[in-house]
Amino acid sequence: MSKERARRRAxxxxxxxxxxxxRAEREARRARWRRLRARxxxxxxRPIRVARQGGVIARRxxxxxxxxxxxxxLVQAGAWLxxxxxxxxxxxxxxxLLLLPVLVTVVFxxxx
Numbered sequence: 001m002s003k004e005r006a007r008r009r010a011x012x013x014x015x016x017x018x019x020x021x022x023r024a025e026r027e028a029r030r031a032r033w034r035r036l037r038a039r040x041x042x043x044x045x046r047p048i049r050v051a052r053q054g055g056v057i058a059r060r061x062x063x064x065x066x067x068x069x070x071x072x073x074l075v076q077a078g079a080w081l082x083x084x085x086x087x088x089x090x091x092x093x094x095x096x097l098l099l100l101p102v103l104v105t106v107v108f109x110x111x112x
Contacts, residue, residue: 075092
């Protein structure tokens, strides 16, 4: 009976040693990957995050910009549908691009 227990104990010890070797190998592999990732992360510059404003004024400006963009698109779509010549369409586009800042300044007085 004692020999049987000794054999089982030896089997358990061998299994534990095998498991410990597997764990050590896994941990060594993970450590290598961590070192590699750290080297790569140090070599690649991180992107700079710009905090966006989320206040009342920022929301109002976003809404105003959306309105201006929609009006610009509508004017362009109307010009493309109603005008037949390419010169007229391009003229409307150029005129719209030139008058857009004026319109924004006059309609949305951003000083207040």
